Amino acid sequence: MSGEVWAYSENDGVASEVASAAMEASKNTPAGVFVIEIGAVRQGVSAPGSRLLLKGPSPESPPEVVAEALFRAWKERQPIAILIGATRSGRETASRLSAKLKSGCLSEVVKLSADGSSLSGERNAYAGKVVAKVSCGFPAVATVKGGYYPRASSAQGSTSEINVGEIPQKSKLVSRDKKAAGAVDLKSAKVIVSAGRGVKKKEDLAMIEDLAKDMHGALGCSRPLSSDLGWLPEEHHIGLTGITVKPDLYLAVGISGQLQHVAGMKDSKIVVAINTDKDAPMFQASDYGIVGDLYQLVPAIRKALGNRG
Numbered sequence: 001m002s003g004e005v006w007a008y009s010e011n012d013g014v015a016s017e018v019a020s021a022a023m024e025a026s027k028n029t030p031a032g033v034f035v036i037e038i039g040a041v042r043q044g045v046s047a048p049g050s051r052l053l054l055k056g057p058s059p060e061s062p063p064e065v066v067a068e069a070l071f072r073a074w075k076e077r078q079p080i081a082i083l084i085g086a087t088r089s090g091r092e093t094a095s096r097l098s099a100k101l102k103s104g105c106l107s108e109v110v111k112l113s114a115d116g117s118s119l120s121g122e123r124n125a126y127a128g129k130v131v132a133k134v135s136c137g138f139p140a141v142a143t144v145k146g147g148y149y150p151r152a153s154s155a156q157g158s159t160s161e162i163n164v165g166e167i168p169q170k171s172k173l174v175s176r177d178k179k180a181a182g183a184v185d186l187k188s189a190k191v192i193v194s195a196g197r198g199v200k201k202k203e204d205l206a207m208i209e210d211l212a213k214d215m216h217g218a219l220g221c222s223r224p225l226s227s228d229l230g231w232l233p234e235e236h237h238i239g240l241t242g243i244t245v246k247p248d249l250y251l252a253v254g255i256s257g258q259l260q261h262v263a264g265m266k267d268s269k270i271v272v273a274i275n276t277d278k279d280a281p282m283f284q285a286s287d288y289g290i291v292g293d294l295y296q297l298v299p300a301i302r303k304a305l306g307n308r309g
Contacts, residue, residue, distance in 0.1 A: 008070070008090075010038075037159075039054070039059035041053055069167060071097060080119070199253070
């Protein structure tokens with residue numbers, strides 16, 4: 001095998017994160033990192049190593065086509081590992097590719113390293129309560145956990161090409177509706193103010209959002225507010241089945257702190273919790289805690305910050 005480590009995601013920002021993960025995994029390999037492009041080179045993707053353009057498929061190709069393109073390219077270059085961003089599309093691509101390679105597939109991993117025969121990493125288990133160390137032999141496929149790695153620098157090397165040819169597509173695209181992007185990227189936010197079931201009415205979220213703005217931060221939420229009540233879009237959902245974040249400051253307002261939520265924010269540098277229940281699990285995951293009514297405390301904090309609105 002070539003010793004190369006490949007990085008791929010259909011999402012520009014995630015691709016740059018996966019490139020950073022590939023740099024970490026390639027420290028002990030001689031051939032370095034290649035950022036994979038499907039159909040065309042994207043200017044929005046940082047490539048700290050070199051780019052490898054797979055010609056033939058469209059940049060908009062579905063996972064089944066991307067997996068086949070990667071497989072055909074692998075047969076020519078034989079990298080030791082292919083890292084893929086753990087997006088919805090990326091997870092499908094990775095599973096299809098590992099089946100084609102008859103290899104193992106590591107899921108949602110970080111802290112990657114490659115030795116002479118295998119790729120190793122760490123992943124959360126039991127809703128983040130346990131860190132599992134996992135590995136699989138070469139050729140290895142892995143999905144990289146989003147929000148853990150910084151986006152790679154813009155420095156880049158040369159671009160090489162492989163023509164993987166025409167790939168038949170079994171599924172048919174009927175229509176495409178572009179999902180509205182969130183106003184703030186939670187993964188890059190330095191301060192996050194997150195709301196939970198302690199907020200009694202949807203209209204009261206404006207108070208929490210105003211506090212987030214006062215703190216030059218972003219608004220997040222626990223699963224019930226997005227998935228159950230529909231008060232906020234899914235892009236605001238922080239937790240095991242939502243977004244993983246690690247801001248400098250995480251303020252949990254009215255969040256009980258179940259394991260599913262804590263798994264998505266436990267790497268935050270400083271965590272502050274506000275809850276009326278002194279026994280709320282969120283306090284166990286916090287550096288500082290305030291037992292009290294958010295409807296009194298949030299206006300008081302805003303006033304202390306200099307906003308009397």
